[in-house]
Amino acid sequence: MSTQHLNLTLKVWRQKGPADKGRFDTLQVRDISPDMSFLEMLDVVNEQLTLEGKAPIAFDHDCREGICGMCGAVVNGRPHGALKGTTLCQLHMRHFENGDVIAIEPFRAMAFKVIKDLAVDRSAFDQIIQAGGYISVNAGGAADANAIPVPQDRAELAMDAAQCIGCGACVAACPNASAMLFVSAKLSQMALLPQGRPEAARRAIAMVRAMDRMGFGNCSNETECEAECPKEINITNIARLNREYFKAGFGSAVK
Amino acid sequence: MNWLADTLTSSIGKKWLMALTGLSFCVFLFTHLAGNLTLYGGRAAFNAYAEQLHSLGALLLVAELGLLLFALIHVVTGLTLFLQNLKARPVRYQVNKSGGGRTIGSATMPYTGLLLLLFVVFHLINFSFVDKTGTTIYDIVTQAFADPLYVLLYVAAMIVAAIHVSHGLWSAFQTIGANHLKYMPAIRILSILFALVVACGFGFLPIYLLISA
Numbered sequence: 001m002s003t004q005h006l007n008l009t010l011k012v013w014r015q016k017g018p019a020d021k022g023r024f025d026t027l028q029v030r031d032i033s034p035d036m037s038f039l040e041m042l043d044v045v046n047e048q049l050t051l052e053g054k055a056p057i058a059f060d061h062d063c064r065e066g067i068c069g070m071c072g073a074v075v076n077g078r079p080h081g082a083l084k085g086t087t088l089c090q091l092h093m094r095h096f097e098n099g100d101v102i103a104i105e106p107f108r109a110m111a112f113k114v115i116k117d118l119a120v121d122r123s124a125f126d127q128i129i130q131a132g133g134y135i136s137v138n139a140g141g142a143a144d145a146n147a148i149p150v151p152q153d154r155a156e157l158a159m160d161a162a163q164c165i166g167c168g169a170c171v172a173a174c175p176n177a178s179a180m181l182f183v184s185a186k187l188s189q190m191a192l193l194p195q196g197r198p199e200a201a202r203r204a205i206a207m208v209r210a211m212d213r214m215g216f217g218n219c220s221n222e223t224e225c226e227a228e229c230p231k232e233i234n235i236t237n238i239a240r241l242n243r244e245y246f247k248a249g250f251g252s253a254v255k
Numbered sequence: 256m257n258w259l260a261d262t263l264t265s266s267i268g269k270k271w272l273m274a275l276t277g278l279s280f281c282v283f284l285f286t287h288l289a290g291n292l293t294l295y296g297g298r299a300a301f302n303a304y305a306e307q308l309h310s311l312g313a314l315l316l317v318a319e320l321g322l323l324l325f326a327l328i329h330v331v332t333g334l335t336l337f338l339q340n341l342k343a344r345p346v347r348y349q350v351n352k353s354g355g356g357r358t359i360g361s362a363t364m365p366y367t368g369l370l371l372l373l374f375v376v377f378h379l380i381n382f383s384f385v386d387k388t389g390t391t392i393y394d395i396v397t398q399a400f401a402d403p404l405y406v407l408l409y410v411a412a413m414i415v416a417a418i419h420v421s422h423g424l425w426s427a428f429q430t431i432g433a434n435h436l437k438y439m440p441a442i443r444i445l446s447i448l449f450a451l452v453v454a455c456g457f458g459f460l461p462i463y464l465l466i467s468a
């Protein structure tokens with residue numbers, strides 16, 4: 001781990017808008033503290049660009065603590081950078097060397113349109129959630145917290161799936177731009193719990209149809225998603241989604 | 256019956272088709288290999304096996320038509336998935352790097368698949384749709400593999416087949432949902448073992464015939 005400040009060459013994807021073709025711009029940045037996060041480094045670059053009268057690099061971010069799922073870019077070919085289990089906002093510059101050339105691209109998929117530079121429209125995910133990624137709770141008095149028994153191991157599995165922050169790195173990492181890891185996590189967190197069972201069949205069909213409609217690719221079990229997921233969601237969730245979809249398709253009355 | 260079409264043509268439905276047809280090909284490979292092993296028994300053993308097989312008559316025809324239908328489904332669905340997946344990322348990455356998930360098998364599935372399709376056609380022309388009057392299948396096979404070029408081609412094809420099934424087998428389990436944390440290591444190992452069985456089992460036969468010719 002070095003404490004030496006870094007001088008870097010950035011190759012950043014610049015695209016004026018969805019219709020623009022886009023291109024790489026090469027920027028020299030100097031004197032970056034290794035304690036900065038990747039996004040803070042971009043902040044410094046943007047300040048510099050603004051002072052020079054140039055347009056700052058547009059990128060998504062919100063919480064900057066790895067829990068909201070807003071940030072994300074492909075850094076040297078790896079979504080959220082090469083560090084395992086880390087979002088881009090939690091990736092620190094100490095993982096880079098002085099003199100590094102860093103290529104920064106937006107998440108690329110037909111279902112994820114580039115809005116500007118590194119900012120990408122991931123509302124396709126929202127539409128999948130709207131299609132079925134919820135449980136219906138009728139209004140009324142709050143239910144007793146422990147009225148429905150849930151075995152500990154099930155609860156753990158459901159919590160593991162619920163770790164998904166919906167950042168889209170799985171789609172970005174998938175050679176087929178498939179959204180199966182995201183959909184499987186969002187389905188599993190409910191399919192695993194008794195509260196999610198009443199709507200399980202309808203949910204599975206609705207979410208898979210929405211996913212297909214959005215133009216995501218088909219999963220071919222490359223497992224790149226699991227390798228790049230900042231929350232390390234396991235691909236056995238995808239096996240569960242396949243099972244749930246089978247049960248819904250052939251073992252339920254839902255059409 | 257709209258629901259059935261909707262289910263089978265969805266992304267997951269197409270994957271089931273790939274998995275189920277692919278798994279049946281694995282079973283077929285296994286029985287084909289078991290039969291081929293009679294080649295080590297010499298002329299009489301292999302010809303007796305072939306005769307026994309053909310005495311099945313209608314049953315054999317049904318099996319062959321079934322395999323043909325499955326092959327059609329596997330190839331057409333596979334190509335559809337391949338093209339859809341290309342379309343799903345219209346702008347490619349400039350820097351492409353694996354996070355460590357892909358294997359040679361998984362990354363080359365469509366290409367090894369197409370090579371295998373070519374091989375199967377070639378193989379059928381060689382040994383199935385061949386004039387067998389005045390000779391036996393054993394003679395046809397041993398004559399073919401007296402040629403080192405044939406041996407090389409067949410061994411190469413079996414390596415391609417092994418690469419294809421090394422991803423295909425575990426992938427099929429995952430796709431039909433027969434996987435969870437407990438099974439994962441087992442089905443991945445099973446896949447590699449099966450790939451080795453295919454490569455060595457089929458691959459050594461032509462070499463053996465060449466040496467003993």
Ligand code: FES
Pocket residue numbers: 060061062063064065066067068069070071072087088089090
């Ligand atoms: S900004 Fe919220 S996860 Fe990175």
